[in-house]
Structure formats: structure tokens, C-alpha cells
Amino acid sequence: xxxxxxxxxxxxxxxxxxxxxxxxxxxxxxxxxxxxxxxxxxxxxxxxxxxxxxxxxxxxxxxxxxxxxxxxxxxxxxxxxxxxxxxxxxxxxxxxxxxxxxxxxxxxxxxxxxxxxxxxxxxxxxxxxxxxxxxxxxxxxxxxxxxxxxxxxxxxxxxxxxxxxxxxxxxxxxxxxxxxxxxxxxxxxxxxxxxxxxxxxxxxxxxxxxxxxxxxxxxxxxxxxxxxxxxxxxxxxxxxxxxxxxxxxxxxxxxxxxxxxxxxxxxxxxxxxxxxxxxxxxxxxxxxxxxxxxxxxxxxxxxxxxxxxxxxxxxxxxxxxxxxxxxxxxxxxxxxxxxxxxxxxxxxxxxxxxxxxxxxxxxxxxxxxxxxxxxxxxxxxxxxxxxxxxxxxxxxxxxxxxxxxxxxxxxx
Amino acid sequence: xxxxxxxxxxxxxxxxxxxxxxxxxxxxxxxxxxxxxxxxxxxxxxxxxxxxxxxxxxxxxxxxxxxxxxxxxxxxxxxxxxxxxxxxxxxxxxxxxxxxxxxxxxxxxxxxxxxxxxxxxxxxxxxxxxxxxxxxxxxxxxxxxxxxxxxxxxxxxxxxxxxxxxxxxxxxxxxxxxxxxxxxxxxxxxxxxxxxxxxxxxxxxxxxxxxxxxxxxxxxxxxxxxxxxxxxxxxxxxxxxxxxxxxxxxxxxxxxxxxxxxxxxxxxxxxxxxxxxxxxxxxxxxxxxxxxxxxxxxxxxxxxxxxxxxxxxxxxxxxxxxxxxxxxxxxxxxxxxxxxxxxxxxxxxxxxxxxxxxxxxxxxxxxxxxxxxxxxxxxxxxxxxxxxxxxxxxxxxxxxxxxxxxxxxxxx
Numbered sequence: 001x002x003x004x005x006x007x008x009x010x011x012x013x014x015x016x017x018x019x020x021x022x023x024x025x026x027x028x029x030x031x032x033x034x035x036x037x038x039x040x041x042x043x044x045x046x047x048x049x050x051x052x053x054x055x056x057x058x059x060x061x062x063x064x065x066x067x068x069x070x071x072x073x074x075x076x077x078x079x080x081x082x083x084x085x086x087x088x089x090x091x092x093x094x095x096x097x098x099x100x101x102x103x104x105x106x107x108x109x110x111x112x113x114x115x116x117x118x119x120x121x122x123x124x125x126x127x128x129x130x131x132x133x134x135x136x137x138x139x140x141x142x143x144x145x146x147x148x149x150x151x152x153x154x155x156x157x158x159x160x161x162x163x164x165x166x167x168x169x170x171x172x173x174x175x176x177x178x179x180x181x182x183x184x185x186x187x188x189x190x191x192x193x194x195x196x197x198x199x200x201x202x203x204x205x206x207x208x209x210x211x212x213x214x215x216x217x218x219x220x221x222x223x224x225x226x227x228x229x230x231x232x233x234x235x236x237x238x239x240x241x242x243x244x245x246x247x248x249x250x251x252x253x254x255x256x257x258x259x260x261x262x263x264x265x266x267x268x269x270x271x272x273x274x275x276x277x278x279x280x281x282x283x284x285x286x287x288x289x290x291x292x293x294x295x296x297x298x299x300x301x302x303x304x305x306x307x308x309x310x311x312x313x314x315x316x317x318x319x320x321x322x323x324x325x326x327x328x329x330x331x332x333x334x335x336x337x338x339x340x341x342x343x344x345x346x347x348x349x350x351x352x353x354x355x356x357x358x359x360x361x362x363x364x365x366x367x368x369x370x371x372x373x374x375x376x377x378x379x380x381x382x383x384x385x386x387x388x389x390x391x392x393x394x395x396x397x398x399x400x401x402x403x404x405x406x407x408x409x410x411x412x
Numbered sequence: 413x414x415x416x417x418x419x420x421x422x423x424x425x426x427x428x429x430x431x432x433x434x435x436x437x438x439x440x441x442x443x444x445x446x447x448x449x450x451x452x453x454x455x456x457x458x459x460x461x462x463x464x465x466x467x468x469x470x471x472x473x474x475x476x477x478x479x480x481x482x483x484x485x486x487x488x489x490x491x492x493x494x495x496x497x498x499x500x501x502x503x504x505x506x507x508x509x510x511x512x513x514x515x516x517x518x519x520x521x522x523x524x525x526x527x528x529x530x531x532x533x534x535x536x537x538x539x540x541x542x543x544x545x546x547x548x549x550x551x552x553x554x555x556x557x558x559x560x561x562x563x564x565x566x567x568x569x570x571x572x573x574x575x576x577x578x579x580x581x582x583x584x585x586x587x588x589x590x591x592x593x594x595x596x597x598x599x600x601x602x603x604x605x606x607x608x609x610x611x612x613x614x615x616x617x618x619x620x621x622x623x624x625x626x627x628x629x630x631x632x633x634x635x636x637x638x639x640x641x642x643x644x645x646x647x648x649x650x651x652x653x654x655x656x657x658x659x660x661x662x663x664x665x666x667x668x669x670x671x672x673x674x675x676x677x678x679x680x681x682x683x684x685x686x687x688x689x690x691x692x693x694x695x696x697x698x699x700x701x702x703x704x705x706x707x708x709x710x711x712x713x714x715x716x717x718x719x720x721x722x723x724x725x726x727x728x729x730x731x732x733x734x735x736x737x738x739x740x741x742x743x744x745x746x747x748x749x750x751x752x753x754x755x756x757x758x759x760x761x762x763x764x765x766x767x768x769x770x771x772x773x774x775x776x777x778x779x780x781x782x783x784x785x786x787x788x789x790x791x792x793x794x795x796x797x798x799x800x801x802x803x804x805x806x807x808x809x810x811x812x813x814x815x816x817x818x819x820x821x822x823x824x
Contacts, residue, residue: 034474034478034479036479040481042481042482045482046477046481046482046485048478048481049473049474049477049478049481053473054470054473054474054478057469057470057473057708058466058469058470061461061465061466061469061654061712062446062461062466064655065458065461065654065655066446066460066461066466067446067448069452069454069458069460069461069787070454070457070458070787070789071782071787072655073458073655078655078656104516104517104520104703105516105677105702105703105704105705105706106703106704107675107677107678107679107702107703108516108520108675108677108702108703111674111675142678142687143678143681143687143688143689143691144677144678144679144703146689146691147676147677147678147681147691148675148676148677150676150691151673151674151675151676155567155568155674156567162689187687236704242473242477242707242708243476243477243484243485243490243704243706243707243708244490244704244705244706244707244708244710245706245708246706247703261563262523262563262567263519263520263523263560263563264559264560264562264563265517265519265520265556265559265560266519266554266555266556266559267519267556269555269559273792274792275554275555275599275791275792276555277555277558277574279555279558279559279562290517290519290520291516291517291518291519291520291556291659292517292518292648292655292656293517293656294517294655294656294657294658294706294709295654295655295656295709296469296654296655296656296657296708296709296712297706297707297708297709298656300473300708370483375481375482375483377482379687380685380686380687
């Protein structure tokens with residue numbers, strides 16, 4: 001660790017950090033993770049390791065695979081893992097059980113959901129009305145969503161139109177089949193208005209697919225409450241499921257019988273071991289399954305979700321906002337004026353669980369930060385991105401991160 | 413273990429087993445696996461655990477994820493794992509490096525390959541000729557391939573036509589866009605003639621996609637040698653990669669620039685961290701990647717492939733045929749005449765690495781077999797399926813399995 005992080009801090013901010021940590025009702029949760037003296041502000045890219053996961057995974061490998069082998073598909077509950085783990089994620093995103101299934105990558109789940117959305121919108125089309133042949137996509141989306149949306153458009157005979165989320169209501173028309181939106185922008189950390197955008201899309205007779213990668217596990221999503229039809233999300237960021245842990249897919253219960261998957265693998269068949277020639281989709285969330293689930297990654301995720309026992313997303317959200325507020329205050333105190341531009345909204349209702357700061361030399365700055373024990377990430381071309389995971393971050397960490405950032409940016 | 417397996421064996425067969433085991437050049441490989449006194453004839457469903465995998469995976473979890481966290485994407489080689497592990501599989505299926513990528517499930521990889529096959533065939537279409545609008549699929553295929561082929565047909569404007577593999581040459585026409593074939597039939601264990609079928613499909617101006625789930629790691633495939641364009645395969649059967657380990661996708665080098673994926677995720681972008689709005693596909697095998705790879709399952713597979721060090725697929729194939737020949741001889745000796753019908757071909761050139769026996773009460777028979785320490789599997793409606801993994805099976809195991817089967821089938 002360099003001397004950067006040992007420089008003296010502002011006494012007022014240090015006292016504030018101390019008080020905030022002392023009052024933090026979630027502070028004991030940090031012990032549920034493997035952490036060291038690095039300030040880890042990259043949990044929005046890869047969550048830290050929950051402390052009990054290694055032992056659980058060792059048991060999966062040595063006993064369930066090594067000893068029980070094929071029997072584990074039944075006896076160790078491997079076969080039902082995708083929907084069982086989906087039900088563990090459900091309360092974290094405001095969903096009743098039976099609507100989420102875990103499996104495949106986010107990109108693949110976006111493909112399933114967006115094709116299904118187009119098909120549902122077309123099913124409902126009024127006789128005599130024009131075709132629903134347009135897909136709207138968040139113009140600032142994480143690239144993979146845009147690429148997949150392009151493929152869906154091509155394969156369903158639609159055109160793809162990028163629109164910034166705030167302008168979606170005005171862009172909707174009788175041609176709109178589906179809209180792919182991010183709940184939180186991966187680069188800026190802006191939180192979009194899921195309830196009103198969902199309502200506007202449905203009002204237009206289209207379906208919205210929500211990408212929850214940067215909100216699941218960080219803030220209340222309220223899928224059921226806000227009438228969301230389809231959503232996908234990532235489990236290796238704020239859900240700490242491990243590198244490349246499988247994504248999740250939400251299909252609202254009322255729409256499940258109409259969920260028409262472009263990837264109808266045998267795992268979503270009504271009778272998967274019947275070995276039927278004809279595909280008959282299962283009912284319920286399992287209709288979103290495809291092939292054999294990757295059990296090792298999936299059961300590591302299941303174990304990782306134990307850290308949420310007794311934790312409410314509302315408490316996590318409250319602490320998240322306190323962390324990002326405090327970070328912004330510390331940045332204002334420690335970083336030379338004008339050296340960075342904050343691109344994350346100040347308003348709580350527009351902020352996710354990250355702070356993004358723009359500066360022209362963001363790449364080398366992040367390298368120096370990491371070398372000094374503060375890990376965030378760099379997003380092309382000029383963004384320093386800091387993710388705040390309330391389950392394991394302390395206010396003292398936040399003060400230290402901003403202090404080191406100030407020194408690095410001052411070039412001393 | 414019941415008394416069934418302790419019944420006296422035929423002295424001639426026991427002596428033969430002993431001699432075959434003594435002469436087996438691969439016998440020491442058994443020590444590379446975690447095994448017990450169960451006779452495990454289900455390695456064609458889930459391969460046994462290689463002994464060194466648990467320690468390697470523990471290191472991935474505790475050190476690479478737990479300590480290095482996000483740094484491991486570069487420092488631990490996570491990012492390049494899909495193509496690196498593809499290159500480890502390549503020699504086992506007769507492919508030069510740079511043509512295989514690991515990731516997603518077999519079903520998803522079938523989808524990518526089959527859509528790409530249709531697109532390639534259409535690219536080459538002669539002016540003035542009729543549309544290529546038909547996909548042929550192995551009529552006896554493992555169901556998921558048929559379901560996915562149905563989805564591909566629907567999304568590419570093709571009709572789907574089931575044909576038994578031997579009749580594919582006669583079914584090909586100027587309308588054929590793509591053909592989805594199994595190298596080894598999952599139920600009967602029949603080995604299809606990959607070289608001549610591939611040639612016939614290409615001759616017709618179409619592309620074949622080969623499903624290698626039941627041949628990869630069991631027999632020489634010769635992808636490069638036989639001019640195969642596209643292939644997919646499973647890594648948790650004869651490659652012992654662990655439950656639900658990611659599948660692999662082979663795209664012949666000469667065709668990679670024309671591989672047009674329906675799942676263009678950010679991992680297959682020419683510049684994945686450039687965060688570009690426009691999709692520009694990477695060159696080479698990585699074009700088959702989609703989203704973030706499931707690292708835990710993937711690195712368990714990578715470790716599992718170490719058991720192949722110094723092992724030739726030709727030696728594995730030779731032993732495989734000796735194992736299945738010997739099993740058939742033992743079944744003839746121990747099983748009451750007429751009690752089962754063997755549906756696996758006798759001819760070596762038509763046999764994979766399994767033996768399938770048909771009997772009306774196959775379900776309960778398999779249950780009794782498993783209770784007696786002989787693990788095969790049951791395939792609806794009437795098939796007892798026994799897979800033979802030459803890396804860890806002994807001829808003594810084979811004799812014992814047939815002996816126990818004889819007792820179970822005799823009902824004593």
C-alpha cells in the first residue's frame with residue numbers, strides 16, 4: 001500500500017465517518033464477506049466473496065458431484081436449482097415466488113425476454129392496425145443489450161431505434177413492439193423511473209424489458225408492484241454470486257402462459273424426461289429455462305444469497321444513499337475544484353448505488369488509485385466508476401477512498 | 413451393497429476380465445478420478461470427478477475471487493478462459509487451435525450454430541435459384557436439438573423436416589439450408605458416418621451442424637480432417653467437466669469471418685471494453701462468445717481436462733470398443749435369452765461408447781440395478797443405457813455390471 005492512503009484526513013470528515021459507522025445498523029454484515037484492507041468500490045462489477053461460499057462449494061464438488069454423481073440431480077436438488085434460486089432472489093426485487101428463474105448469461109436472458117416481448121405485443125395487435133415493427137432501446141445502454149436488441153430486431157422483422165429513457169414516452173407509437181430499458185445506467189449511475197416508464201410502455205400496447213443489472217440487490221425494484229412484465233438481471237454484482245454467475249429472468253405470473261421463448265430447450269419442456277419429439281412448454285417460471293444449468297456457478301450463487309438473511313433492501317438502499325452522499329461530500333472536500341465532473345445525479349430518486357466522475361485522464365487515474373488500494377473501475381472513455389455495496393462498505397472506507405482520489409488527482 | 417453383486421461369476425469371463433485389465437495401458441488413469449466401489453456406467457451423462465479438481469476450484473474461489481476479486485479477469489486469465497479452454501478441447505476432437513470456444517449450454521450453442529449455418533448457406537445462394545428454406549434434423553435427436561431447430565426454423569423462415577441420418581443424403585435438395593445431426597445417438601448409441609454425411613450436405617450447398625455430445629472424449633471425431641463446418645458438444649459427459657459445465661462451439665477457421673451469430677453479446681465484440689454502440693464482431697473463435705462466462709464452472713472444466721495429459725483419443729477408442737464388446741459378451745452369458753434386446757449396433761464403425769438394452773420394465777430394472785451398485789440410466793420409454801468411460805472403467809467392473817444385471821433381470 002502506498003503512502004497515499006496514509007495522508008492525514010479532514011478531521012470533520014473523519015469524525016463524520018466514525019459517527020456514521022457507529023450508527024450503521026448493517027455494519028455487522030461486513031463479517032459475512034472475505035475482505036482485506038483494500039477499499040473495494042467495484043462490487044457493482046464483481047461482488048466480494050461471501051465467507052461461507054468456499055465451504056459450501058467444496059461440499060458440492062466433493063460430495064454431491066464426487067460421491068453422489070448423477071444421483072445429485074435429484075437427491076441434491078440440482079434439477080430444481082434454477083427456480084429455487086429464483087425464489088431466493090424474488091424478495092430482493094419485489095417479486096412473489098414462482099416468477100424468476102436463474103440461468104444463462106444476462107445477454108442470453110435479454111434475448112429471450114425481448115423476443116418474448118415482441119411476440120406478446122403482436123399477439124394483442126388489433127385487427128386492422130399497422131404492424132408492431134419497432135423496438136426501442138435505451139440509447140445509453142450497456143453495449144450487449146443494444147447488440148442483442150439489434151439481433152432481436154433483425155430476427156423478428158423490426159427496426160431498432162435508440163432513445164434516451166426520458167424520451168421514451170414521446171417515442172412510443174402503435175408501431176412499438178418492445179422497449180429495452182436499464183433501471184440504472186451502468187456508466188452514469190442514473191436511476192430511471194421504472195414505474196412511470198413501464199406504465200407508458202404498456203399504455204402504448206407494447207412491453208418493456210427491464211435490465212436490473214445495476215439495481216438488483218442495491219435498491220428496491222418493486223417488479224410486482226409496478227406491473228413490470230419482463231426483467232433480467234445480473235447476480236455477480238450486488239448479489240455477490242461469483243464471477244460470471246448465471247443471470248435471472250423475471251416473467252410476470254399473468255403473462256407466463258404467453259411467454260414464447262426463442263430458446264425452447266429441453267429444460268423448459270412440460271415433461272423434460274419424457275424425451276418427446278414435440279415441444280410443449282412447461283407452465284410457470286421454468287418456461288424460461290433452456291439447457292442443463294451450470295450447477296457449480298449456480299450453487300455458489302445460492303450460497304451467496306445467504307448473506308441477505310435478515311436484511312431488508314430498504315435498509316440497504318438507505319445506507320447506499322448515505323454512502324454516496326458522503327462520498328460526494330468527501331470528493332468535494334478532497335478533490336481540487338474542476339478536476340472531475342460528477343455525472344451521477346444529485347437527486348436521490350435519480351441515483352443508483354454508484355458515483356461516476358468524469359475526467360480526461362480517467363484510465364491512468366484509476367490505475368494509480370488501484371495501486372494505492374482503492375479499487376473502482378474505468379469505463380471508456382473518461383469515467384471513473386465507484387460502486388457502493390452497503391453490505392460490506394464502511395463510511396471510513398468511503399472517506400479514505402475520496403482522500404486517496406484527491407491525492408491522485410492532485411498529482412502528488 | 414446388496415448380495416446381488418456378490419454372486420459368483422462365470423470363471424471364464426472373470427479370467428478374461430483379469431487378463432484385459434492386466435493388459436490395459438490406460439488402467440493407471442483411474443487414479444486420476446474420485447471413485448468408489450460403485451460400477452459407474454453413467455459417465456455419458458455426468459462424468460466422474462477428477463481428483464485434483466476440488467483443490468483447484470478452492471483456489472479459484474478463495475484466492476482468485478476472494479483475494480484478487482475484479483483483478484482476476486486479467487491477472488488470473490478469466491477473460492480469455494473460453495478460447496483457452498477451447499484450445500484444450502481441440503485436440504480431443506481433431507481440431508487445430510483457434511476454432512473452439514467454450515460457453516453457454518449445448519442448447520444455446522446449437523441455436524448459434526444452426527442460425528449461422530442457415531445464414532451461410534443463404535449467402536452462397538446462386539442468383540435465380542429458389543430459396544434455401546428447409547432445415548433437416550436428425551429424427552431421433554436428443555429432444556433439445558429438435559426444439560431449438562424448430563425455433564431456428566421459425567425465426568429464419570424455414571420449415572423443419574425430421575429425417576433419420578442415413579436418409580439425409582436422399583433428402584437433401586436445393587432448398588436445404590442446414591442439417592442438424594448427432595454424431596452418436598443418445599438413446600441407441602449408434603455412431604453416424606460423419607465424414608460421408610458432412611460431404612453430402614456440403615455437396616448440396618448446405619451446412620451441417622454436428623452435435624458431438626456423445627462422441628467428444630469417447631472417440632476420434634476428426635473435425636478438421638473431415639471438413640466439418642460447425643459443431644457443438646458437451647463437456648460434462650466424457651470430458652468430465654462437472655455438472656452443467658459449459659458447452660463448446662467449433663467454427664471451422666475458413667468460415668469464421670462468415671459466422672454471423674444470432675447472439676452477438678459484448679464478449680464477442682472486436683473491442684469488448686470499447687463500449688461501442690455498434691456491434692463489430694471479433695475475428696476468430698471468440699466470435700462465438702456471448703456474455704460474461706461462468707468462471708467457476710469453466711475453470712473446473714479446465715482443471716478436469718488435465719486428466720487427458722498424455723492420453724490419446726485413439727487409445728481411448730480402442731479400449732472403449734473392448735469394453736463394450738466385453739459387456740455384450742457378458743450380457744449374452746448372464747442375461748436370460750430374450751429378456752433384453754440390444755439396440756446398439758454390433759459393428760464397431762456404428763457404435764459409440766455406450767450400450768443400450770431395451771426391455772419393457774427398464775425403469776424399475778434400472779432402479780434395482782442402482783440399488784445394487786451398478787449405475788446406468790433409464791431413457792424413456794424402455795431403454796437401459798450404459799455408458800463406458802475408458803479413462804476410469806475396468807473390465808472387472810464390466811463383468812460385475814453384467815452379472816448384476818443378469819440377476820436383476822432374472823428376478824432373483
